Amino acid sequence: MSPKATCAPDDLRSSRDAVTLSSFPPTLRNTVKEAGDASGHSSDNLPRSSLTVTGGGPASVKHPKSRCEQSGQRGRRRMKANDRERLRMHNLNSALDALRSILPALPEDAKLTKIETLRFARNYIWALTETLRMADQHGHTQGYLASDLSSPASVFSAEWDSASPAEAGYGTSDQRNSYTSVNEMSCKLCTRDESSAVPVTFYFKCGESDLRDTWHY
DNA sequence: TAGGCCATCTGGTCCT
DNA sequence: AGGACCAGATGGCCTA
Numbered sequence: 478m479s480p481k482a483t484c485a486p487d488d489l490r491s492s493r494d495a496v497t498l499s500s501f502p503p504t505l506r507n508t509v510k511e512a513g514d515a516s517g518h519s520s521d522n523l524p525r526s527s528l529t530v531t532g533g534g535p536a537s538v539k540h541p542k543s544r545c546e547q548s549g550q551r552g553r554r555r556m557k558a559n560d561r562e563r564l565r566m567h568n569l570n571s572a573l574d575a576l577r578s579i580l581p582a583l584p585e586d587a588k589l590t591k592i593e594t595l596r597f598a599r600n601y602i603w604a605l606t607e608t609l610r611m612a613d614q615h616g617h618t619q620g621y622l623a624s625d626l627s628s629p630a631s632v633f634s635a636e637w638d639s640a641s642p643a644e645a646g647y648g649t650s651d652q653r654n655s656y657t658s659v660n661e662m663s664c665k666l667c668t669r670d671e672s673s674a675v676p677v678t679f680y681f682k683c684g685e686s687d688l689r690d691t692w693h694y
Numbered sequence: 695t696a697g698g699c700c701a702t703c704t705g706g707t708c709c710t
Numbered sequence: 711a712g713g714a715c716c717a718g719a720t721g722g723c724c725t726a
Contacts, residue, residue, distance in 0.1 A: 554712085559703060561713070566701070590699065 577594055580601055589597060 555704075558705095558713085562704085562715090563702070565714075570701095592699095 573591055573594055576598055577589060580589075580594070580598060
């Protein structure tokens, strides 16, 4: 009942070798680049320490010399490294925002956390892949998929549901709560052309679950 | 108030 | 040598 992905999506670990801008589609790549050029000053990721020094971490304990106290070449190198690291994290957050933006629309005020975004994206990609595979099996690939494949959003409509039918009890008045606390997200994918469409509804989770927990109709 | 999430600082490691 | 990446630690903010 629970189809397993043919690929191995479990390894979400990114590495400097695997994740590069060139690995993104042009549109997303541009988005990421723009975010980088903008120093990651998105509304959600305003650098908190651009003007004030916060955090400091264990280093402030283990290494009494703070940012302000460090002097000389060592201090300058450290400050440059901090700036680079800050920008790197801003770029990473911008990329995550770009990823959120291409995922199926969420209810208002239901912004996914970082880990939820990654997990949900993985499952969403898997669901799209399965949909294509099933459409191909039914011989419906030629007509509508070929022309729209570059734009999944135009091929599929996605409807959010607070919970799967089997777990309808999870629904609460608080959408955000129902999505994140319960750790359940479901997405119904339908092809646009109902006549030739393969009706597929996926329900999957954004929590720490294996794709084996994903099921479809 | 506890717990989750996040931004930041920092030193270590690897790569160019 | 310098930059990129990573993980650990810490404090701030928010919510239940």
